[in-house]
Amino acid sequence: xxxxxxxxxxxxxxxxxxxxxxxxxxxxxxxxxxxxxxxxxxxxxxxxxxxxxxxxxxxxxxxxxxxxxxxxxxxxxxxxxxxxxxxxxxxxxxxxxxxxxxxxxxxxxxxxxxxxxxxxxxxxxxxxxxxxxxxxxxxxxxxxxxxxxxxxxxxxxxxxxxxxxxxxxxxxxxxxxxxxxxxxxxxxxxxxxxxxxxxxxxxxxxxxxxxxxxxxxxxxxxxxxxxxxxxxxxxxxxxxxxxxxxxxxxxxxxxxxxxxxxxxxxxxxxxxxxxxxxxxxxxxxxxxxxxxxxxxxxxxxxxxxxxxxxxxxxxxxxxxx
Numbered sequence: 001x002x003x004x005x006x007x008x009x010x011x012x013x014x015x016x017x018x019x020x021x022x023x024x025x026x027x028x029x030x031x032x033x034x035x036x037x038x039x040x041x042x043x044x045x046x047x048x049x050x051x052x053x054x055x056x057x058x059x060x061x062x063x064x065x066x067x068x069x070x071x072x073x074x075x076x077x078x079x080x081x082x083x084x085x086x087x088x089x090x091x092x093x094x095x096x097x098x099x100x101x102x103x104x105x106x107x108x109x110x111x112x113x114x115x116x117x118x119x120x121x122x123x124x125x126x127x128x129x130x131x132x133x134x135x136x137x138x139x140x141x142x143x144x145x146x147x148x149x150x151x152x153x154x155x156x157x158x159x160x161x162x163x164x165x166x167x168x169x170x171x172x173x174x175x176x177x178x179x180x181x182x183x184x185x186x187x188x189x190x191x192x193x194x195x196x197x198x199x200x201x202x203x204x205x206x207x208x209x210x211x212x213x214x215x216x217x218x219x220x221x222x223x224x225x226x227x228x229x230x231x232x233x234x235x236x237x238x239x240x241x242x243x244x245x246x247x248x249x250x251x252x253x254x255x256x257x258x259x260x261x262x263x264x265x266x267x268x269x270x271x272x273x274x275x276x277x278x279x280x281x282x283x284x285x286x287x288x289x290x291x292x293x294x295x296x297x298x299x300x301x302x303x304x305x306x307x308x309x310x311x312x313x314x315x316x317x318x319x320x321x
């Protein structure tokens with residue numbers, strides 16, 4: 001299947017009510033912005049490297065993303081209004097690490113990302129280490145701050161030999177959820193303001209991927225290890241869990257999740273059985289499309305759904321169908 005990465009935001013001045021950033025499926029080497037409803041497209045970044053994981057800042061001014069260039073990766077910052085990008089991985093890290101998977105803090109004053117490096121130890125064995133980095137910077141566009149930005153892995157104490165698979169800052173800012181690439185995947189919670197404090201979650205299911213709820217109280221994930229996929233909801237305040245068997249998605253895999261910002265609904269995109277909206281309060285669902293979907297997201301105001309059909313076009317529909 002193709003790999004499209006979509007990301008909405010509401011424009012501050014409301015001149016363009018909706019915008020979306022897209023990495024096209026063609027080798028993921030370019031970052032585009034489309035203004036909706038004008039349907040104007042412009043190139044934000046393109047190079048010989050592979051681009052992944054773009055994220056808007058909450059104020060809509062910046063985009064962070066990873067640029068992979070063998071053998072290393074770096075975190076980049078884009079300023080769409082100026083059509084300009086630059087590397088923001090601190091120099092002390094980029095000389096040793098490959099850095100990826102950046103995630104904004106809710107106030108846009110910090111990012112968290114993973115850095116990894118490999119070396120041969122005294123026994124001749126090949127060793128891999130990965131560290132979670134929190135990088136603070138009040139003004140992301142001032143180049144003179146770049147070299148004084150401090151890199152503080154000791155703030156987290158989160159180092160692993162298996163790598164990370166998902167770094168997501170809570171919308172409340174009090175937690176960072178980190179996927180630890182064990183077999184199966186584990187989810188750990190980390191308090192960014194408490195050094196060396198992290199909490200592995202005891203989950204009832206085995207996550208394939210995970211997302212935060214918009215209020216930052218809940219983690220959603222889907223267990224695909226059984227013939228019938230199961231949606232799980234984990235309350236980080238109470239440690240209570242709830243699950244729903246997704247019978248209508250039986251046989252599907254790589255099911256994508258996105259939460260509505262205005263209603264108690266989840267968008268489920270399956271590679272076999274189409275696009276669905278699920279209401280977890282009532283356990284009801286309805287189908288929006290029976291096509292093979294490679295990516296789907298709510299708009300940031302909850303009024304629209306943007307999705308990409310495998311081998312086909314990018315489509316926009318009202319969220320109410």
